[in-house]
Amino acid sequence: MDALYGVALRLTGKSADAEDLVAEAVTKAWCALDSLENRAHFRSWLFRILRNLFISNYRKQSVRPVEISWSLPAASDEEYDICSWLAEQPNDFLQWWANPEREVYNRFLGEQIMSAIEELPEAFRVTVLLINVEGLTYDEAAEALGVPAGTIRSRMKRGRTLLQKVLWQQAQDAGLAVQCQDKGEPYEQQLTRS
Amino acid sequence: MNNNSHDHKNGDEIGCLDAIEWLYAWLDGELDEQSVSQLEQHISHCRSCFSRRQMELELTARVEKSSKSRAPGILQDRLRKLMDEF
Numbered sequence: 001m002d003a004l005y006g007v008a009l010r011l012t013g014k015s016a017d018a019e020d021l022v023a024e025a026v027t028k029a030w031c032a033l034d035s036l037e038n039r040a041h042f043r044s045w046l047f048r049i050l051r052n053l054f055i056s057n058y059r060k061q062s063v064r065p066v067e068i069s070w071s072l073p074a075a076s077d078e079e080y081d082i083c084s085w086l087a088e089q090p091n092d093f094l095q096w097w098a099n100p101e102r103e104v105y106n107r108f109l110g111e112q113i114m115s116a117i118e119e120l121p122e123a124f125r126v127t128v129l130l131i132n133v134e135g136l137t138y139d140e141a142a143e144a145l146g147v148p149a150g151t152i153r154s155r156m157k158r159g160r161t162l163l164q165k166v167l168w169q170q171a172q173d174a175g176l177a178v179q180c181q182d183k184g185e186p187y188e189q190q191l192t193r194s
Numbered sequence: 195m196n197n198n199s200h201d202h203k204n205g206d207e208i209g210c211l212d213a214i215e216w217l218y219a220w221l222d223g224e225l226d227e228q229s230v231s232q233l234e235q236h237i238s239h240c241r242s243c244f245s246r247r248q249m250e251l252e253l254t255a256r257v258e259k260s261s262k263s264r265a266p267g268i269l270q271d272r273l274r275k276l277m278d279e280f
């Protein structure tokens with residue numbers, strides 16, 4: 001129930017709405033239990049009911065903060081390959097992470113990570129939560145969200161990149177991060193150099 | 195930095211592009227044992243991929259820690275009452 005509530009809270013942004021959403025989802029699942037052919041899929045089936053209810057009943061009235069419009073490549077989820085991903089990478093974030101000053105940032109990160117997650121576009125936020133927090137497999141998350149497993153894989157990759165971009169931006173806004181003076185060779189160039 | 199190839203079923207060494215792809219699958223619990231072994235072998239001598247692995251591991255742990263929610267007691271009571279009605 002904690003997992004259902006956690007996802008509902010991230011979807012609606014409001015505790016009272018999350019409670020209503022979970023109650024409705026459980027009620028609907030209970031009434032439709034006989035239609036579930038494979039009980040092994042119960043968890044993903046329940047998440048799917050929750051998400052469908054959110055889309056039909058709650059999305060318009062959601063009090064979620066406005067999501068930041070991070071520019072994303074036009075390619076579809078399945079076409080999002082490793083090269084596209086590398087081109088999006090905030091490499092300063094990775095380089096700074098390895099810097100001793102990161103200890104300062106660590107304290108900042110503890111406070112900011114939730115707001116960074118909240119700023120992710122819904123599709124990525126929900127996917128990251130289902131996989132990283134609730135421990136669903138790609139197949140279970142795919143079933144819960146009604147998309148192919150390849151899309152889940154792609155969303156995880158992009159979700160992580162977007163999260164790092166948000167965190168990096170927040171650190172810069174707070175004056176905690178400066179661009180690395182000696183960047184050396186960009187990471188993607190290192191990788192593509194054979 | 196290693197050359198990148200895309201077929202490593204025989205256990206030969208992987209390159210950084212594959213290592214990054216596999217790293218994400220590993221973080222999400224989706225990588226098979228043989229690939230895990232090859233990934234570890236690559237990371238053991240590649241500083242870039244080692245750094246990325248450490249960063250992604252810490253970030254994933256922080257996301258998990260920050261996002262765990264407990265359903266309020268009032269919701270549990272509400273669901274019990276709902277179930278009693280059926």
